[in-house]
Amino acid sequence: RDEIKLLQRYIDELKGKVDLTVALIHEGVPARQSSMGGTDVRRALDKDIQTASQVKGLDILITGHAHVGTPEPIKVGNTLILSTDSGGIDVGKLVLDYKEKPHDFTVKNFELKTIYADEWKPDPQTKQVIDGWNKKLDEVVQQTVAKSPVELKRAYGESASLGNLAADALLVAAGKNTQLALTNSGGIRNEIPAGAITMGGVISTFPFPNELVTMDLTGKQLRSLMEHGASLSNGVLQVSKGLEMKYDSSKPVGQRVITLTLNGKPIEDATIYHIATQSFLADGGDGFTAFTEGKARNTTGGYYVYHAVVDYFKAGNTITDEQINGMRVKDIK
Structure with missing residues (x-):
């Protein structure tokens, strides 16, 4: 509207x-x-x-x-x-x-x-209710699911460690036939401090009920999505390992993507790519409308981004140097 x-x-x-x-x-x-x-x-x-x-x-x-x-x-x-x-x-x-x-x-x-x-006194009745829920929540959210040697961060105009982690987790969760994964920068709502990564830390960082979705996209549609991200109207897409984009934010919107490759090979317009994302983007959220053109769409109901991240760690995966420092999406202006 x-x-x-x-x-x-x-x-x-x-x-x-x-x-x-x-x-x-x-x-x-x-x-x-x-x-x-x-x-x-x-x-x-x-x-x-x-x-x-x-x-x-x-x-x-x-x-x-x-x-x-x-x-x-x-x-x-x-x-x-x-x-x-x-x-x-x-x-x-x-x-x-x-x-x-x-x-x-x-x-x-x-x-x-x-x-x-310290200038305000909580309402006793309300505090009692909140304390009761916090006690129940603590049993879940204080669980340690992984460790990180550094603070994990987010970004809107480039790759960031949390974006790399989330995209990699979605890729693993989607299965071996999936070639790449994409998630939105705006869906990452917190940093995660160095040290123990708790269940609560993961949930507060990826709080939205956005379900895992797989679909087929053409290379042309994929490029359109990356161009929209490069417009910076809602931030770039965070991408899984192997997908790389260089763009120039000084160029006109729609003409910013300089290179877009998967495992070192250029994305081809006519090629079909099996991708993973989440339901907010799959429905065209943040203006990424090309997702709605995807074929063979499949949604894993009730399985959210934070589930994918937790399962990624439970499977024995750890935070890698490439996730911390990898600039998969980069502005070369």
Whole structure:
């Protein structure tokens, strides 16, 4: 659906019925492109800025996907864009001076108030319920499933150790006839510290109920998927060992893939490749619509990415140097 058209439709319906129009939006790309990368609030809000510039009559746009707070509201036309930090770190407070006629408002005060745990007392009844569940969960999530010599990290614009691990695990889980595996950068939600890797650590890193899917894709479709990843609208695809892509982010979108190889041989447009992925991508998630063109699709119901990672370790596989350092997807700009 076209979010601009829908938003404009509802704003038009509300005209004359409300004092202010406020949209709560979750779109765009995270501000952190990799574990080592810096943040750029304005870049992370590019999609929100684009929305605010196209929708007429929207007063306030509160967004969340950037995961980085706006030190002060960003004004685009007559729209204010605001964001808090992620993880409940802070609460945003906006105070406006509002005039009904003519319709106008100014920012009197805006702050991001940091929430410190020692400033708040938990509700005893709620805490009792949470403690009960935590006790049951600890029996599962504290189990050690593997060890890592280094912190395992994620990235959006290139390969990362967690992406390499997840793709390799999906490849193994899919079986010997599968040639390669792909997963999305945005589905990796945490880093894993060096040392013991727990069940809870794996689940929190790969938290989504995205089921293992296998299908056949042509080389042309595969290249289309990798080109979409190289557009960086939702991050590159993380890939299994043997698949390599070099791209140039300085080139126009759709013309960025420089080389795409499997086991050292170029991907051929007419060749059929048996691939593994997960259901979010298989259904075209994050704009990777070429997955929906796949043939011979098979879904392993109830078997998620974190299951594949845990089973990968249970089978005796360990974290390899290539998974840690392998730059399977690389920007050569």
